[in-house]
Amino acid sequence: xxxxxxxxxxxxxxxxxxxxxxxxxxxxxxxxxxxxxxxxxxxxxxxxxxxxxxxxxxxxxxxxxxxxxxxxxxxxxxxxxxxxxxxxxxxxxxxxxxxxxxxxxxxxxxxxxxxxxxxxxxxxxxxxxxxxxxxxxxxxxxxxxxxxxxxxxxxxxxxxxxxxxxxxxxxxxxxxxxxxxxxxxxxxxxxxxxxxxxxxxxx
Ligand SMILES: Cc1cc2nc3c(=O)[nH]c(=O)nc-3n(C[C@H](O)[C@H](O)[C@H](O)COP(=O)(O)O)c2cc1C
Numbered sequence: 219x220x221x222x223x224x225x226x227x228x229x230x231x232x233x234x235x236x237x238x239x240x241x242x243x244x245x246x247x248x249x250x251x252x253x254x255x256x257x258x259x260x261x262x263x264x265x266x267x268x269x270x271x272x273x274x275x276x277x278x279x280x281x282x283x284x285x286x287x288x289x290x291x292x293x294x295x296x297x298x299x300x301x302x303x304x305x306x307x308x309x310x311x312x313x314x315x316x317x318x319x320x321x322x323x324x325x326x327x328x329x330x331x332x333x334x335x336x337x338x339x340x341x342x343x344x345x346x347x348x349x350x351x352x353x354x355x356x357x358x359x360x361x362x363x364x365x366x367x368x369x370x371x372x373x374x375x376x377x378x379x380x381x382x383x384x385x386x387x388x389x390x391x392x393x394x395x396x397x398x399x400x401x402x403x404x405x406x407x408x409x410x411x412x413x414x415x416x417x418x419x420x421x
Contacts, residue, residue, distance in 0.1 A: 219248060219379045220248075220256045220377055220378050220379065221248045221249070221251035221252070221254075222251075222253065222254060222255060222256050222376060222377040222378075223256070223340070223342060223377030223378060223379040224245060224248035224249050224377075225248070225249050225251075225253055225377075226342050226376060226377050227342075227377075228245065228248070228249050233249075255301060255374070255375060255376050255377070256375060256376065256378040257300045257301060257375075258297055258300050258301070258303070258375060258378070259300075261380075262297075262339065262378060263297045265330070265332065265337070265339055266295055266296075266297055266303060266330070266339075267292075267293050267296075267297070268292060268293065268332070269292070269293075269294075269295055269330055269332070270289060270290065270291060270292045270293075270294070270391075271288060271289035271290070272287075272288055272295060272328055272329060272330040272331070273286070273287055273288070273328070273329040273330075273331075274286055274287075274288050274316060274326060274327075274328055274329075275326060275327040275328075275329070276315075276316050276319035276320060276323070276325075276326055276345075277319060277322070277325060278315070278318075278319050278322070279319075279322045279323075284315055284316070284319060285329075286315065286316050288305065290305065290306070290308065290360065290363065290365075291360045291363050293360075294306065294358075294360050294363075296357070296358060298372070301374060301375055302372060302373065302374055302375065303341075303343075303372075303373050303375060304354070304358050304370055304371060304372040304373065305370075305371055306355065306358040306359045306360070306367035306369075306370060306371075307347070307367065307368050307369045307370065307371050308365040308366065308367060308368070309365060309366040309367075309368050316371075317347055317369075320345055320346065320371075324344040324345055324346060325342070325343075325344060325345075326342070326343055326344070326345040326373060327340065327341070327342055328340070328341040328342075328343070328373070331386070333386065333387065333388060333389035333390070334388065334389065334390050334391065334394065336383040336386040336387075336388055337380070337383060337386075338380070338381045338383075338386065339378065339379070339380055339381070340378070340379040340380075340381065341373075341375055341377070341378055341379075342375075342376045342377040342378075343373040343374055343375045343376050343377075344373065344374045344376065345371055345372065345373045345374075346371075346372050347369050347370070348369060348370040348371075348372055349368075349369040349370075351370065354370045354372075355367055355369065355370050357370075358370045
């Protein structure tokens, strides 16, 4: 966990529980460092570039947290620079809950999973919707993807946290499974042909 992530999440209530359970000593150092936003390094950039979905939490005016799944072609969430990420906000059910929440509070939490490698990354940041910058919207669109980009969502990253892999189930994307099955099917067909030849019959 980075210092900045700890500074943003270790509230007095959280710290009180850490004290009660004896983990405060190990964590205290993190909250005492300089309050500088985390930078996206090569590991984060690679990881973000491979995602085809993530979960995005915003805060409503009622104080309720709200989580929405965001999906798109692999790499649709782009690293714009070492402090900034963005994605094209695709037209959906037109409830605009995330969009409306950002008018009230720009704080967001992203939760990014790689089930195949059992890895997860949490990001805290401040988000803004950009509706009047066609160049940016174009940059955050993915050619050929069948959905309309209504606006760009740009997020200034504040804190990062790589979680451990404990309790993450290992799941593989269907396209990777189909690819692996295709090569097995080809091999089985090849062996069936060879078997038929050896038996002197046709498959
Ligand atoms: C026709 C259509 C219907 C949808 N219905 C739902 C739905 O019932 N529930 C949901 O969570 N997302 C639904 N989605 C996906 C959301 O519209 C999409 O994720 C969008 O980003 C929602 O943003 P919001 O939850 O911030 O309003 C639908 C998308 C489309 C295209």
